[in-house]
Structure formats: structure tokens, C-alpha cells
Amino acid sequence: MSTADTPPAPSGRQRSDVRRNEQKLLDAAAAVFVRMGIDAPVREIAAESGLGMGTIYRHFPTRADLVVAVFRHQLDALAVAADNPAAADTPYEVLRRWVHRFADFLVTKHGLAEALHSDQAGFEALHNEFVERLLPVLDQLLKASASAGCTRADVRAYDFMLAIGNLCIGVETFPDYQARRMIDLLLAGLTQTAPAPS
Amino acid sequence: MSTADTPPAPSGRQRSDVRRNEQKLLDAAAAVFVRMGIDAPVREIAAESGLGMGTIYRHFPTRADLVVAVFRHQLDALAVAADNPAAADTPYEVLRRWVHRFADFLVTKHGLAEALHSDQAGFEALHNEFVERLLPVLDQLLKASASAGCTRADVRAYDFMLAIGNLCIGVETFPDYQARRMIDLLLAGLTQTAPAPS
DNA sequence: TGCAAATCGGAGCGCTGCTCCGTATCGTGA
DNA sequence: TCACGATACGGAGCAGCGCTCCGATTTGCA
Numbered sequence: 001m002s003t004a005d006t007p008p009a010p011s012g013r014q015r016s017d018v019r020r021n022e023q024k025l026l027d028a029a030a031a032v033f034v035r036m037g038i039d040a041p042v043r044e045i046a047a048e049s050g051l052g053m054g055t056i057y058r059h060f061p062t063r064a065d066l067v068v069a070v071f072r073h074q075l076d077a078l079a080v081a082a083d084n085p086a087a088a089d090t091p092y093e094v095l096r097r098w099v100h101r102f103a104d105f106l107v108t109k110h111g112l113a114e115a116l117h118s119d120q121a122g123f124e125a126l127h128n129e130f131v132e133r134l135l136p137v138l139d140q141l142l143k144a145s146a147s148a149g150c151t152r153a154d155v156r157a158y159d160f161m162l163a164i165g166n167l168c169i170g171v172e173t174f175p176d177y178q179a180r181r182m183i184d185l186l187l188a189g190l191t192q193t194a195p196a197p198s
Numbered sequence: 199m200s201t202a203d204t205p206p207a208p209s210g211r212q213r214s215d216v217r218r219n220e221q222k223l224l225d226a227a228a229a230v231f232v233r234m235g236i237d238a239p240v241r242e243i244a245a246e247s248g249l250g251m252g253t254i255y256r257h258f259p260t261r262a263d264l265v266v267a268v269f270r271h272q273l274d275a276l277a278v279a280a281d282n283p284a285a286a287d288t289p290y291e292v293l294r295r296w297v298h299r300f301a302d303f304l305v306t307k308h309g310l311a312e313a314l315h316s317d318q319a320g321f322e323a324l325h326n327e328f329v330e331r332l333l334p335v336l337d338q339l340l341k342a343s344a345s346a347g348c349t350r351a352d353v354r355a356y357d358f359m360l361a362i363g364n365l366c367i368g369v370e371t372f373p374d375y376q377a378r379r380m381i382d383l384l385l386a387g388l389t390q391t392a393p394a395p396s
Numbered sequence: 397t398g399c400a401a402a403t404c405g406g407a408g409c410g411c412t413g414c415t416c417c418g419t420a421t422c423g424t425g426a
Numbered sequence: 427t428c429a430c431g432a433t434a435c436g437g438a439g440c441a442g443c444g445c446t447c448c449g450a451t452t453t454g455c456a
Contacts (some may be wrong), residue, residue: 111317117368118312118371155379156376156379158374158375159375160380162372162375166365167361167364170315173316177356177360178357181353182358182364185358186380186384186387188387189382189385190387191390192389192390
């Protein structure tokens with residue numbers, strides 16, 4: 001299940017240029033992603049970094065691996081964001097804030113939301129990484145809120161997470177679309193303690 | 199604003215092969231879309247129809263135009279589906295049924311939901327066609343339900359429509375994802391007469 | 397300093413969407 | 427019935443993509 005785990009430095013026996021180039025690549029990729037979005041051509045990243053195509057693909061076998069590596073620390077920040085209980089907040093409020101933070105993250109990175117749900121080969125790695133890192137967090141938040149009686153308990157964290165991600169799709173393509181409102185609507189649906197009237 | 203309006207047969211002055219080939223193309227495209235999804239290569243449709251690439255692009259300047267043409271009658275059916283009030287139903291129930299029907303339509307056509315929100319050039323035509331045909335219907339359903347006091351009135355039909363479409367994305371790529379449940383959750387959020395607790 | 401092993405670079409492959417123009421077909425007027 | 431101009435067809439070809447492959451280059455140890 002290893003995606004791009006930056007194998008834990010086998011024992012310092014790495015050549016010096018390898019570490020140097022990896023950093024160059026990450027910096028270049030980050031810059032290009034901001035400028036041209038997640039879908040930027042790999043050649044563009046190669047040009048930006050001053051390295052060759054082969055070098056990129058040896059470090060990151062797949063584009064998704066590169067994307068994951070670039071956003072890893074932001075993913076980490078998101079994963080621990082639910083750990084500071086922030087005094088007197090209802091569990092629902094904590095959940096709500098985290099969901100908005102997650103949405104902001106997706107929207108900020110051009111095309112990330114789209115890529116996450118793309119069926120293009122190779123992008124399952126991206127999807128898997130997000131699920132692995134964030135699903136436990138969201139699951140815990142949902143359960144806490146449900147236990148406190150704030151929200152219903154019959155919503156699976158997996159569905160909910162993909163739904164949030166999906167709702168973020170198109171904010172750049174269709175400027176009139178207000179994803180935030182729809183996310184709030186989904187959150188509102190959560191507060192019903194019983195299923196919607198059939 | 200004309201997308202692929204199948205110009206109303208200028209006056210029968212069309213060569214006979216033109217009409218024949220257009221039908222061939224529509225049939226072939228429909229078959230290929232079912233078999234390989236909306237994203238099927240154009241060459242595949244050419245092969246299936248026995249016609250050449252040039253013929254396809256002369257009839258349908260863009261892939262989106264072809265897609266619109268193939269699904270047009272189903273779009274029409276959806277647009278009038280809200281017209282039979284169906285006896286003793288609450289306006290919310292009518293809205294709910296229509297939304298599910300819309301979602302089923304999107305899910306059934308492989309990749310349609312994804313294409314609708316794609317930022318690929320040319321697919322705005324597809325998006326526009328959907329908005330033009332279906333937005334008035336959804337708007338009317340939302341307003342009726344709100345007037346009857348079933349649902350809140352501060353939700354824009356445009357946002358809601360895109361949200362439904364977005365929630366349908368990924369049902370094929372991620373078999374575990376239950377889009378239906380998330381659509382129900384969104385509908386549940388609608389029944390709150392006041393905004394969610396802040 | 398020399399040399400094997402590791403790494404790099406970019407030409408090249410296969411696949412797209414879409415264009416362009418020589419060729420084939422159609423329908424009309426003689 | 428036939429011939430000819432207008433119209434439509436077909437598919438080679440272009441540009442751009444992700445990714446591979448292997449000869450050239452660099453590195454670090456002895």
C-alpha cells in the first residue's frame with residue numbers, strides 16, 4: 001500500500017544529489033501547482049526544477065505521488081486539527097469547523113478536489129492517502145457529535161468525506177457556484193436527529 | 199447561445215446522406231457511451247458508426263455537442279417530469295422525487311456527472327444545456343416547497359442543482375460511496391426552516 | 397585517482413482531441 | 427440519361443499529454 005512514502009532514508013547511504021533534487025522537485029511542483037493547478041504538465045515541473053523527466057518519475061513514480069508529497073504536511077496539519085478541543089464548544093461545532101477547514105484546503109489548491117475524484121489511472125493513490133489520513137479524524141468527530149446528541153448517527157464518515165470533497169468541485173470553473181452554502185446545507189441535514197420524512 | 203441545436207432542417211434542402219449519417223452517429227455514440235462511458239475516444243465512435251472523424255466534427259463541432267444531442271430527449275423528459283402533480287403529495291415530496299430522478303439519470307450515464315463539472319474546454323456547452331433546461335424546473339419545485347412551509351427559502355436553485363450533480367460524482371470509481379445517502383442528507387438539510395445553528 | 401554503482405536527461409512511444417484538404421457522392425438542369 | 431457544380435466524406439497528420447527507456451553523467455568508496 002506504499003504510495004510515495006519517501007522510504008525512511010535506508011541508512012544515510014543516499015547520494016547527496018538525490019536529497020537535493022527531491023527538494024528541488026517538491027519546491028518546483030509546489031510553485032507550478034499554484035501557477036497552473038494540479039493538472040499542470042509534468043514537463044512544466046521538469047522545466048521549473050531544471051531537472052529531467054526521468055528524475056521526476058524515479059522520485060515519484062506517478063503524478064499522484066508527487067501531489068501527495070507536496071501536500072503531505074498540510075494533510076498532517078489537517079489530521080491533527082481536531083486535537084485541540086478549544087474549550088467550551090459543542091462537538092457539532094468542532095465538527096463544523098473542521099469540515100470548513102477541510103473544504104478551504106481543497107478549494108485553495110486549484111483542481112485538487114477534481115483530481116481527488118478523478119477516475120484517471122494513478123489518482124487512486126491520492127484518494128487513498130486522503131482517506132487514510134483524514135477518515136479516522138472525521139469518523140471520530142462524527143461519533144463524538146452523535147454521542148452528544150447533536151447529530152444523527154446513521155451517516156458513514158466515508159460517504160460524508162467524499163460528499164464534502166465533491167461539493168467543492170467546480171468553484172473555480174463556475175464562479176457563481178457557492179460551495180460553502182451547500183456544505184452548510186449538508187451539515188444542517190446532519191443535525192436532524194431522525195431521517196428526513198419519507 | 200446555440201450549442202448543437204440541430205438547426206431545424208433549413209427547408210428539406212439537405213442532402214439525404216446528411217440526415218442518414220447524423221442518425222448513424224447518434225446511434226453509434228449512444229452505444230459507445232453505454233459501453234465505454236462519456237469519455238470514450240472520438241475515434242471509437244467513428245469506428246462504431248463506420249464514418250470518418252471529419253464527419254463527426256462537421257455534425258457536432260465539439261464532443262459536448264454530441265453528448266448533448268444524444269441525451270437531449272432524456273433531458274426533455276426530465277424537464278417535464280414535474281408537471282404531473284401526482285395527486286396528494288406535499289411539494290417537498292414532489293421535489294424529493296424529482297431530485298432522485300435527476301440523480302439516477304446522472305449516475306446511469308457513465309461519467310456524465312464528472313463531465314458536467316469538468317473544466318475541460320468545450321464542456322461548458324454541456325453544463326449550459328443542463329442549466330438552461332433544468333434550472334427553471336428545479337427553481338419552481340424549490341419555491342413551491344418553500345411557499346408551503348416544507349423547506350427553507352434561502353437556497354439558490356443553481357447551487358442546489360450543481361450540488362446534486364457533484365454528489366453523484368465518483369459512484370462508479372468508488373463503489374463504496376453511497377451518493378444516494380448524501381443526497382438525502384442534503385434534502386434533509388433543506389427541511390430545516392432556519393439556518394443551521396451557528 | 398580509478399571504477400562500479402547509482403542517478404540523470406530527454407528522445408521517443410502510444411494515446412488523446414481536433415483540423416485540413418483531396419476525393420467521392422449527391423441532386424439538378426439540359 | 428447524363429454531366430457537372432456544390433456538398434459532404436475520410437483519414438492522414440498535428441500538437442500536446444503521461445510515462446518509459448537507456449546511454450551519458452555523476453558520485454562516493456577503496
